[in-house]
Amino acid sequence: MEEQDDQESMTVEDFGGGEAILEDSAGSETDDQPAHFIGLLKIGEETWEYDGVKRAFLAGMKGNAKDTQVVAIYKNSASTSPMKARFAAFKSFVKLVSQKNGGQGNVNVKYGWYSGSKEEISQIISHGFGRCNGQSHGVGVYLSPTSFLLDRLESSRADENDLRHILLCKVIMGKMEVIPAGSKQRYPSSGEYDSGVDNLEAPRRLVVWTAFMNSHILPVYIISFKAPSSTTLLINRMNEIRNLGFVTVSALHLTMVKFLGPAKGALISRTYDDFVKRKLTGVQLFHTVRQITGDDQLLIGIFKSCTNKRVGRALRKTCAAQAAAELRRR
Structure with a gap:
């Protein structure tokens, strides 16, 4: 009872x-x-x-x-x-x-x-x-x-x-x-x-x-x-992140290492090395990175940060080029 x-x-x-x-x-x-x-x-x-x-x-x-x-x-x-x-x-x-x-x-x-x-x-x-x-x-x-x-x-x-x-x-x-x-x-x-x-x-x-x-x-x-299958769920997450804009894997790797700190950064680096050595596919890389970060929104936030930096650099280069052209015209 x-x-x-x-x-x-x-x-x-x-x-x-x-x-x-x-x-x-x-x-x-x-x-x-x-x-x-x-x-x-x-x-x-x-x-x-x-x-x-x-x-x-x-x-x-x-x-x-x-x-x-x-x-x-x-x-x-x-x-x-x-x-x-x-x-x-x-x-x-x-x-x-x-x-x-x-x-x-x-x-x-x-x-x-x-x-x-x-x-x-x-x-x-x-x-x-x-x-x-x-x-x-x-x-x-x-x-x-x-x-x-x-x-x-x-x-x-x-x-x-x-x-x-x-x-x-x-x-x-x-x-x-x-x-x-x-x-x-x-x-x-x-x-x-x-x-x-x-x-x-x-x-x-x-x-x-x-x-x-x-x-x-x-x-x-x-x-x-x-x-949906686990692969489909993973692809859905990848597509969601891709929709935020293009960024290279190497740039994302460097941003994540800085963002996550020494312990998780070391795991990310080892995973990225395996990807560079073709021991991991792109899907496997993303899956492992998700496990390390432990948070979809965190991963998206890092991606946005990396993308924004890339856009910011491009914008600064454009502005610098425009300024240089203006000086030459003068």
Whole structure:
């Protein structure tokens, strides 16, 4: 009965803006479930719960929402003994982190996206997390905050029915520490910290250490959907940046190194060297750069800065030429 109470109190953020909260309702479930997602309950399309999660997901898809179809949403109902045990473990660690950090307000439970193949997500639901999926800012399990769904989508894989699947999880972050780009850290740097992020003010990567991956992460929903391929999504981003104006790769590289600082700048330089040596294609270069910068808008901002400098130089040259011509006429 205690587990059921916990399930009914779960909430998921309304990504559409504001602080509206959607709460689970035990009455919103149906018994329809796919064979590969045993133990999950399909949410009825006519319910407000389905509508809220769908709106949240599509908001995260941003400009790709119009080409995305939500096919089904499933909820972790803790219907099996292992699932109940993971619910209980999560609840226990919420209390433990709260006590360690001095109060309930310091548990810092967030929501995060985790994507993978149908087979991997099925295994996670049945047996828990079994691997690290990131190492750009330490080695651990990476999830993306609610508004950065597209970061996770690049690692999703379509199944035999051309469906992709993504997990929405509750994550105990506790006290977070910044993990610099390129770090090989695998554990908290001290007992003071519980998790890692790439940026404290606006984290894009939620890093849960391997030792905590099955106690600090609780899968809540699976969204099954059809969407443009990862390559198409990447090309869409490239086209958006190209529309800002032409700039050479070398000029962009130099601007990014200066803009991002030493650690990320070094990663960018190594990536650019691989591109020059033809070890990477242009698409692979862009994909890697996006992973390093961690923010689409940041990358676009850098591109604009680089483009504006190029335009500014051209304008100054034009003005200088006009001034010189005027002097010769005199």
